[in-house]
Amino acid sequence: MDNIIEIQHLSKTFGSNEVLKDIDFSVKKGEVVCIIGSSGSGKSTLLRCINLLEKPSGGQIIYKGENILDEKHDIYAYRTKLGMVFQQFNLFNNYNVLGNCIVGQMKVLKRTREEAINVAMKYLKVVGMDQYINAKPKQLSGGQKQRVAIARALSMEPDVMLFDEPTSALDPEMVGEVLKVMKELAELGLTMLIVTHEMGFARDVADRVVFMDQGVIVEEGPPEQVLVNPVQERTREFLRRTLNEL
Amino acid sequence: MRLELIIKILTENWHMFLRGAGMTLYISVIGTIFGFIIGLIVGIIRTIPIPERGFKKGFLKVINWLLSAYIEFFRGTPMMVQAMVIYYGSAEALGINMDKYAAAIFIVSINTGAYMAEIVRGGIISIDKGQFEAAHAMGMNHFQTMIYVVMPQVIRNILPATGNEFVINIKDTSVLNVISVSELFFTTKSIAGNSFIFYPPFFIACVLYFVMTFTVTRILRFIEKKIDGPENFILAGNQMQVAKPEDMLKRSN
Numbered sequence: 001m002d003n004i005i006e007i008q009h010l011s012k013t014f015g016s017n018e019v020l021k022d023i024d025f026s027v028k029k030g031e032v033v034c035i036i037g038s039s040g041s042g043k044s045t046l047l048r049c050i051n052l053l054e055k056p057s058g059g060q061i062i063y064k065g066e067n068i069l070d071e072k073h074d075i076y077a078y079r080t081k082l083g084m085v086f087q088q089f090n091l092f093n094n095y096n097v098l099g100n101c102i103v104g105q106m107k108v109l110k111r112t113r114e115e116a117i118n119v120a121m122k123y124l125k126v127v128g129m130d131q132y133i134n135a136k137p138k139q140l141s142g143g144q145k146q147r148v149a150i151a152r153a154l155s156m157e158p159d160v161m162l163f164d165e166p167t168s169a170l171d172p173e174m175v176g177e178v179l180k181v182m183k184e185l186a187e188l189g190l191t192m193l194i195v196t197h198e199m200g201f202a203r204d205v206a207d208r209v210v211f212m213d214q215g216v217i218v219e220e221g222p223p224e225q226v227l228v229n230p231v232q233e234r235t236r237e238f239l240r241r242t243l244n245e246l
Numbered sequence: 247m248r249l250e251l252i253i254k255i256l257t258e259n260w261h262m263f264l265r266g267a268g269m270t271l272y273i274s275v276i277g278t279i280f281g282f283i284i285g286l287i288v289g290i291i292r293t294i295p296i297p298e299r300g301f302k303k304g305f306l307k308v309i310n311w312l313l314s315a316y317i318e319f320f321r322g323t324p325m326m327v328q329a330m331v332i333y334y335g336s337a338e339a340l341g342i343n344m345d346k347y348a349a350a351i352f353i354v355s356i357n358t359g360a361y362m363a364e365i366v367r368g369g370i371i372s373i374d375k376g377q378f379e380a381a382h383a384m385g386m387n388h389f390q391t392m393i394y395v396v397m398p399q400v401i402r403n404i405l406p407a408t409g410n411e412f413v414i415n416i417k418d419t420s421v422l423n424v425i426s427v428s429e430l431f432f433t434t435k436s437i438a439g440n441s442f443i444f445y446p447p448f449f450i451a452c453v454l455y456f457v458m459t460f461t462v463t464r465i466l467r468f469i470e471k472k473i474d475g476p477e478n479f480i481l482a483g484n485q486m487q488v489a490k491p492e493d494m495l496k497r498s499n
């Protein structure tokens with residue numbers, strides 16, 4: 001078993017609203033998993049439960065064989081192992097590009113400044129933002145912000161990268177540059193869990209596609225199955241609707 | 247306006263005016279700084295997320311109650327009355343003879359703190375939730391998130407409100423004349439009382455107050471600009487190369 005993350009019977013309720021229902025799900029090392037599904041189906045909540053930005057209401061999250069919902073588990077150390085990229089970028093407004101990429105390394109991982117800068121520059125080069133180290137977030141375009149956010153997450157050298165609709169807040173002409181970077185990361189063998197509405201990207205990059213609807217995983221499998229010949233009627237219905245919108 | 251009268255008063259009493267203005271500035275600078283620090287601490291404590299259960303929950307609730315009592319009390323009563331109660335009260339009821347300048351700084355600080363606490367709390371809750379989440383997602387705890395991500399932004403955002411408090415303090419230290427602190431208003435009153443001439447000394451005081459508040463406002467505006475940094479950034483790495491047109495475009499956006 002080389003599952004990095006294994007989720008068992010995960011549930012999440014907000015008040016009386018059951019958003020995740022008995023989810024079983026796992027991610028293997030080096031795997032790229034895309035999660036698709038209509039808005040409100042619980043995709044973000046699943047991602048946010050995995051890094052504990054939301055507290056699961058029930059079930060287990062096993063990370064490298066350890067139950068991280070255990071009371072005595074260090075959730076801060078665990079979170080450093082997961083890189084998160086948000087739809088709204090969420091770059092720290094009080095730092096420039098370089099600052100964004102080194103503050104976590106220095107304050108959380110306790111790396112020295114030189115070490116942190118070396119690592120940050122390495123990943124800023126990967127996303128093509130190494131020339132912009134002096135820029136403040138508000139001086140960048142959406143696509144540039146998202147690439148910096150990816151570099152910031154990579155700089156922590158996590159085991160798994162989580163992406164929550166990384167291109168949904170971007171102007172159409174900037175979607176490509178971010179997807180290109182993500183594709184390169186996939187080719188480098190990074191373990192990635194990506195919530196996306198980019199069906200073409202999912203088909204090209206994913207090892208596995210997960211379709212969620214109303215808090216449950218309806219269907220999962222290789223992209224050729226889920227995106228081309230889905231088994232479940234609900235998946236087919238979703239794809240029909242999505243493709244019609246294009 | 248009898249200009250020569252004003253000039254006469256000024257030439258005879260300039261050192262007293264200057265000393266009074268100096269005292270006013272001194273009390274309001276120190277009071278604003280202490281008040282700012284009190285406000286930061288109180289505001290940060292009042293925004294600590296309260297856990298769902300346990301000892302810490304009860305403890306935080308009690309602290310929060312005490313802090314909001316402090317804020318409500320000092321915001322809800324005039325500083326002049328507080329000065330009388332604290333200065334004379336400590337002498338008559340507790341037998342402690344406070345130094346009146348120490349009392350003055352204490353009163354201004356604690357008052358400013360009450361206002362600043364609410365300004366800071368407002369500043370913290372107005373920071374986008376995404377900033378907290380991004381910090382938490384990279385493994386920062388609440389304390390680290392506040393120190394490295396949230397508070398620097400809050401402090402920048404509340405600088406204008408802090409400047410406002412500073413200006414108010416410069417003007418409101420005048421009420422401390424009730425405990426005979428020789429700030430500008432008290433000094434002016436004695437000059438007027440000694441010479442039996444009223445409006446010229448107060449006219450001079452008026453100008454001095456304005457010079458002080460205006461200067462402080464300008465200095466704070468300058469600090470704000472300094473914190474914000476330059477409008478544009480410089481591309482790193484390829485100084486030898488001519489900037490590519492698309493980079494220049496990006497930069498101007």
Ligand SMILES: Nc1ncnc2c1ncn2[C@@H]1O[C@H](COP(=O)(O)OP(=O)(O)O)[C@@H](O)[C@H]1O
Pocket residue numbers: 014017019037038039040041042043044045046
């Ligand atoms: N903090 C919250 N409080 C209450 N309800 C929430 C909260 N976050 C999400 N929800 C609800 O959970 C459901 C799933 O949301 P989400 O996971 O964001 O869906 P998706 O990302 O698939 O669009 C929605 O009905 C949403 O209203």
Ligand SMILES: [Mg+2]
Pocket residue numbers: 043044045164165
């Ligand atoms: Mg979502």
